[in-house]
Amino acid sequence: MFVSLRMLTLPAERIGALHTVIVGLRAAVASLPGVIENLVTPVYHQATINAGHIVWRMVHESEAAANAAMLSPAWRGAVLPAIEGLEVTGAGYRMTRKSASTGGTGVWRALLFSCFPHADPALVRELEERTLLLAKYVPEIRAWGLNRAAWSEGRKPTHFIWEQEYDDVSGLTGPYMDTPVHWGIVDAYFDADCPEFIVDPHLVQVVAAIAEPVIR
Amino acid sequence: MADPRRVLILDEVEAKPGMASAVREAYRRDYIPGAKARGMVLEHAWQNPPAIEISELPATLFWLWSVEGEAGWWKQRLSRKADGSDEREDKLAFWQALAPLTLSRKRRMLTDQPGDA
DSSP states (O other): OEEEEEEEEOOGGGGGGHHHHHHHHHHHHHTSTTOSEEEEEEOOSSSOBSOOSEEEEEEESSHHHHHHHHHSHHIIIIIHHHTTTOEEEEEEEEOOSEEOOOSOOOEEEEEEEOBOTTOOHHHHHHHHHHHHHHHHHOTTOOEEEEEEEEEEESSSOOOEEEEEEESSTHHIIIIIHHOHHHHHTGGGGGOTTSTTOOBOSOOEEEEEEOSSOSOO | OOOOOEEEEEEEEEEOTTOHHHHHHHHHHHTHHHHHHTTOEEEEEEEESSSOOOTTSOEEEEEEEEEEHHHHHHHHHTOBOTTSOBSHHHHHHHHHHHGGGEEEEEEEEEOOOSSOO
16 A cells, blocks of 8 residues: 655635635545545644644555556646645655554544654664554554655655554653653654754654544 | 652763863853753763773763653753744754764663662
8 A cells, every 4th residue: 555645734814715625625536546545634733743734645556556646637637726825745655564453543643754864774773663662562552654755745855654543632642752662762863962863853743633544 | 640750861971082071061061051941950970980080091971860750851852942943953063062072972761760779
């Protein structure tokens, strides 16, 4: 499976059109070939960073199918007009490292981040391995995916997409932040006070309420 | 509600031979005031070799800080400057300025061990 994840930011004068844009984009995506799943929903009001207003997450059979969708007439004729004038931040990635939930989750969160160009590759691998410890030691993480970007768009490149699902947002704001695995181990790669610091401070953290599992 | 656990932050900086005084002064002048402003409490400052500075050898300087629980830890980590911007650039600038005087450094997070010592 290949995911095309985008966050859309409306210009200030169009904030009132949020739901109109969402309805229009959902309809536009319905005409795209090769889309297995499509989530278009408002960004949650809490615990987000540089996430904009709308989450748009499409799942395709493969990267080739995702590319074909973007080359289709429906992309030019329906999708691009639906998002015209919006700022787009996003990434495409193969869902290879993941664990799905058994259902019942109510909140999805993704952290998009990049490492400095000069980052030691051994530290980058260490960061990946240690990030996965969060999935093991925080039972409130009911589903997760940690994947490398095949492409990204927006102000900064994205290298990694770290997704989780929780029953509700308190799993993210409470246990996920309070676990010593986070502040005692993983955060060093994000912390300028630590010699392990390799993650660009420009993060995108997006949270959305979900009615069914997103990570599959 | 239980008291927040005490979290310790240990900086360990290995100064190049002859540079221990310069590292110590830079840390005191350019790091400690900001750290205290972020809510960190300086508990101890140690060194090795003990009690003497030997200019032919590297020296390791230790600073042990404490914060009140996870909330105190995130407060110092997510600190903001007076204008609301991220303080990470300032923190990074300090450590980068210190780097030419040092051989290596570590920062480790510590807690009490469970049970009786």
